[in-house]
Amino acid sequence: xxxxxxxxxxxxxxxxxxxxxxxxxxxxxxxxxxxxxxxxxxxxxxxxxxxxxxxxxxxxxxxxxxxxxxxxxxxxxxxxxxxxxxxxxxxxxxxxxxxxxxxxxxxxxxxxxxxxxxxxxxxxxxxxxxxxxxxxxxxxxxxxxxxxxxxxxxxxxxxxxxxxxxxxxxxxxxxxxxxxxxxxxxxxxxxxxxxxxxxxxxxxxxxxxxxxxxxxxxxxxxxxxxxxxxxxxxxxxxxxxxxxxxxxxxxxxxxxxxxxxxxxxxxxxxxxxxxxxxxxxxxxxxxxxxxxxxxxxxxxxxxxxxxxxxxxxxxxxxxxxxxxxxxxxxxxxx
Numbered sequence: 417x418x419x420x421x422x423x424x425x426x427x428x429x430x431x432x433x434x435x436x437x438x439x440x441x442x443x444x445x446x447x448x449x450x451x452x453x454x455x456x457x458x459x460x461x462x463x464x465x466x467x468x469x470x471x472x473x474x475x476x477x478x479x480x481x482x483x484x485x486x487x488x489x490x491x492x493x494x495x496x497x498x499x500x501x502x503x504x505x506x507x508x509x510x511x512x513x514x515x516x517x518x519x520x521x522x523x524x525x526x527x528x529x530x531x532x533x534x535x536x537x538x539x540x541x542x543x544x545x546x547x548x549x550x551x552x553x554x555x556x557x558x559x560x561x562x563x564x565x566x567x568x569x570x571x572x573x574x575x576x577x578x579x580x581x582x583x584x585x586x587x588x589x590x591x592x593x594x595x596x597x598x599x600x601x602x603x604x605x606x607x608x609x610x611x612x613x614x615x616x617x618x619x620x621x622x623x624x625x626x627x628x629x630x631x632x633x634x635x636x637x638x639x640x641x642x643x644x645x646x647x648x649x650x651x652x653x654x655x656x657x658x659x660x661x662x663x664x665x666x667x668x669x670x671x672x673x674x675x676x677x678x679x680x681x682x683x684x685x686x687x688x689x690x691x692x693x694x695x696x697x698x699x700x701x702x703x704x705x706x707x708x709x710x711x712x713x714x715x716x717x718x719x720x721x722x723x724x725x726x727x728x729x730x731x732x733x734x735x736x737x738x739x740x741x742x743x744x745x746x747x748x749x750x
Contacts, residue, residue, distance in 0.1 A: 431564075459556070504534040507537060508535070523600070566587075594645075602651075604629060616683040620677060631744070
């Protein structure tokens with residue numbers, strides 16, 4: 417049961433590495449700079465529960481181009497949203513008809529984009545619930561908990577046990593759109609975290625930043641309700657209660673959101689990493705989705721629109737941390 421990871425970033429290296437450590441044959445396909453680090457340091461995986469696994473350099477299968485005559489049993493599509501169509505076209509040109517592809521990407525439409533670019537392959541939507549950060553070259557750390565989600569399809573049924581053996585539980589869902597929208601609500605914190613300049617847990621324990629997030633989520637919930645879009649339940653509380661939870665005083669929030677706060681001090685959002693390294697962010701696939709859904713119904717989503725514009729503006733200059741009150745004021749400007 418061989419696996420090809422298309423996009424050896426934080427998620428691709430962590431999921432691929434866990435499978436590799438459990439005995440699955442995994443090939444990591446990524447940028448030369450990332451592969452050079454893996455060739456030098458190997459692949460180290462840690463998590464908030466004390467896990468530590470290491471795959472030495474000589475045991476890694478690495479490639480910066482599509483392997484010739486590749487016949488993987490499963491492809492994990494882990495590239496950033498902007499690279500989805502190009503990556504899927506490369507897979508289409510190289511892989512046998514019907515090869516299953518599981519999209520482990522943020523946002524709503526990557527699965528559809530990949531399927532359009534690779535019509536002969538079988539693309540399935542997935543959802544990654546946790547944050548993975550690269551602490552040092554080749555060292556990837558999962559700082560939060562959660563269960564992977566994937567579209568329920570018979571071709572993926574055998575993989576549930578394989579992923580579980582690797583320590584990566586997977587739940588199969590019939591309505592992945594509801595799952596992805598529920599995850600997107602949580603991911604609206606990504607730009608807040610990136611602009612705060614703080615570790616994820618520290619930022620969430622700041623009531624000012626939580627109020628910013630509550631405003632973004634509340635606006636998104638109103639848009640989703642108007643669109644009659646169901647939401648899966650990914651946390652102990654229903655999604656509709658999230659703004660109220662976020663606005664609680666911090667001592668009460670700390671108790672009420674104990675499970676949500678089960679993360680270590682090293683956890684940060686992927687958008688924070690992107691902004692720190694000067695890479696394009698996925699803001700258009702997060703807040704931008706709320707804006708587009710609102711526009712499709714003749715509505716506005718001014719807070720999510722302002723956050724989208726703010727992140728784009730911050731990408732073009734030296735990034736500085738935003739205090740919570742300044743961030744709220746920037747979003748509230750007409």
